[in-house]
Amino acid sequence: MLITLYGADSYRRLRKLREIVDAYTSKQGNLSRERFSLIEKEDLENLKGFLSGQSMFSTKKLVILDEPFEFEDTKALKVVLKEYVDSVDTTILINTTKKHPAPFKFIEEKPSKFEEFALLKEKNLVDFIKKEAERLSISLDAREISSIVGSLGSDTWKIVTELEQIALRRAKKLDAKQFTSQPEYFPSLNTLKGGSNIGERLIALEKLIGERGDDPARIFNGLAYQLKNAEEAQMYADYDIAVKAGKLEYEEVLLAIALGLRFNPLV
Incomplete structure (x- = not known):
């Protein structure tokens, strides 16, 4: 599953992120959890390695992905995200201030979840x-x-x-x-x-x-x-x-x- 939290209001966005992480941790217990920022190409490889790896304690995984749309290789990133759209065991939580490019429109569509946190007026x-x-x-x-x-x-x-x-x-x-x-x-x-x-x-x-x-x-x-x-x-x-x-x-x-x-x- 993909969950995207997007918008300029970082306080409300990060509060929601914390709520989701706490809920997953409470519900799943010993799930595998990691946080990634994609800056270099090896960062994407590290992400892929974690996603494909096996855990001794749980099949459930939660990945927090910070500002992924700053990453240069958008094609490779799209392939990775697409693979987990329908996943039951793996949840990728996207945390971003930057609007996703058009090829990533799928993150707004079901079964993925998308929530925007624009500045309040x-x-x-x-x-x-x-x-x-x-x-x-x-x-x-x-x-x-x-x-x-x-x-x-x-x-x-x-x-x-x-x-x-x-x-x-x-x-x-x-x-x-x-x-x-x-x-x-x-x-x-x-x-x-x-x-x-x-x-x-x-x-x-x-x-x-x-x-x-x-x-x-x-x-x-x-x-x-x-x-x-x-x-x-x-x-x-x-x-x-x-x-x-x-x-x-x-x-x-x-x-x-x-x-x-x-x-x-x-x-």
Whole structure:
């Protein structure tokens, strides 16, 4: 059997992959399992060797095949995959961000299984945030959801990370009033990034670090998301390199951003 998980949303795609692997492992027990990335020709030979080999413990096999459509020899790959379309004992689980070429159309057709994980938009994205919030036992109002969408877009990895941070902070608050009086993360972040004057940006920075206690590295990474132009992207990249090289601390970078300073931190 062939199962294909395809799409740009790697968080949901990899979560589904993990669910399938866990289910197979639980059901089959001592099945033979391997993971392959096809880069060199010998990688395909190693895959073929595993598929054709005999196991002492089980006839069942599960292969995870990462990004197979990056492999140059598509004809040889097609032959291998075709051989296992109707297999009962061997399951090939294809994990790919790249759309398969036309000759591989058969992976979408029965008995194979095909699931796409496109980037979520609009209502689907909001529904995802609500479900993840429910999973983490946190309640979000419409304004908070809108702030998350506006700041993180369709990046589900960052969304889930942010929701986990919220859940952790709320779990630490014994007094609900103490939490509600705390400045919100996204509005303060947006003000620090796009505030019209230095005063607004400095106040926002103080709220994030002083009142909320957010990690400066996290604030910096939040600011570096969805930049306006190549010049701004280069500025953030230079700051990041300077911090990792030990020339600056994230606190110094954030202060420079709040003050609207523009200089090359690598000089």
